Amino acid sequence: MHEILLPGRIVIGLGAFAEVGALAAGLGSKVLIVSDPVMERIGHVDACRRYLEQAGLACAVYSGVDTEPTDRHVDAALAVCRQEQCDVLVALGGGSCIDAAKAAAVMMTNTGVIADYAGGAKRFANKPLPLIAIPTTAGTGSEVTKVTVIIDTRTDVKLMIAQPELVPQAAIVDAQLSMSCPPSVIASSGIDALCHAIEAYWFRKANTVTDGWALQAIGLLVKHLPNCYSGKGQADDFAQIALGSMLAGAAFSNASVTLIHGMSRPIGALFHVPHGISNAMLLPAVLEFTADDAAERLAVIGRLMRPDLSEQGSAVLSAAVIEEVKALCRLLRIPNLRDWGLDREAFEQALPKMAADAIASGSPGNHPRTVTAEEIEALYRVCYDYEFQMNEGAAL
Structure with a gap:
């Protein structure tokens, strides 16, 4: 017997990025965009904010994710999410941004720290905040997986956490976002x-x-x-x-x-x-x-x-x-x-x-x-x- 898990909605195709506002509007009222400095610099974060605001949604941004997501990135995203009282997340970037956003979304509704859940030692008791994953690289596939990989900075170990609660609510796969990649x-x-x-x-x-x-x-x-x-x-x-x-x-x-x-x-x-x-x-x-x-x-x-x-x-x-x-x-x-x-x-x-x-x-x-x-x-x-x-x- 096999269980197949995927996001509830997947929008794929050139120009699909513009659908983020319509998707998010059905999930909450204030969005935290989780991204990185490169996405800010090339304008993808501003475009995402614009699409969300056109759909009537308020936005906050955490853009501090690095090339390898750590528990510190997760904690920083959580702090912004709580302070801004966001009720839905949008991950915009490569696998690092999506993995960090997954961990933040699930830790908004569960106890402890993300490292507590490594290796199945602890199960998520509560559903995460809704998450829309938008990859800007063609590689990790994190937009459709039940997996997040986070570095525990206390031990220098990459923690792979795989639980159904980590599957994003929705995914948008728009190849136009990856065409500018070096x-x-x-x-x-x-x-x-x-x-x-x-x-x-x-x-x-x-x-x-x-x-x-x-x-x-x-x-x-x-x-x-x-x-x-x-x-x-x-x-x-x-x-x-x-x-x-x-x-x-x-x-x-x-x-x-x-x-x-x-x-x-x-x-x-x-x-x-x-x-x-x-x-x-x-x-x-x-x-x-x-x-x-x-x-x-x-x-x-x-x-x-x-x-x-x-x-x-x-x-x-x-x-x-x-x-x-x-x-x-x-x-x-x-x-x-x-x-x-x-x-x-x-x-x-x-x-x-x-x-x-x-x-x-x-x-x-x-x-x-x-x-x-x-x-x-x-x-x-x-x-x-x-x-x-x-x-x-x-x-x-």
């Missing part, structure tokens, strides 16, 4: 979405609904992400990766992520590598580590990526997936951990904590291959110096 953001968010889709598909307990979403997402992302990154992308390319990101988010939220995300979170928490980039740094090596244990599932993905090899066996198709992912990482200029600038000695010293934190997150337990702390440490070392070199014949 190539680095397109790369990191796009590879994050690809990881969501692959991990949801090879998840130990995957189901037919999430399988369909994951495979469609993989096909859309692999086809359209290179154009968007290279500057050749048209409106339809951005629309397709926005759709792919949303489908990947729906897939992993209703299945799960696995080893890649489990290993990625400690890199972000301790070394402040953006989440999508740390996923990409790990993805090819984890594919190689898992290839024998997920050969049939990787073969299905291989037929999407390399239809010219569709008659080949699972071993050939699995190898093709690895080569295509390497090619994509090279195209997106993904560095390894060494080239990102991580000090080797500091990295080595952190490995036991990183491996322990990865396992404690629960995500490695969903992986197709059983993995130990020692194997995770070894994989981290592989990824530190990993070279995204392609074998002859791999091409996008």
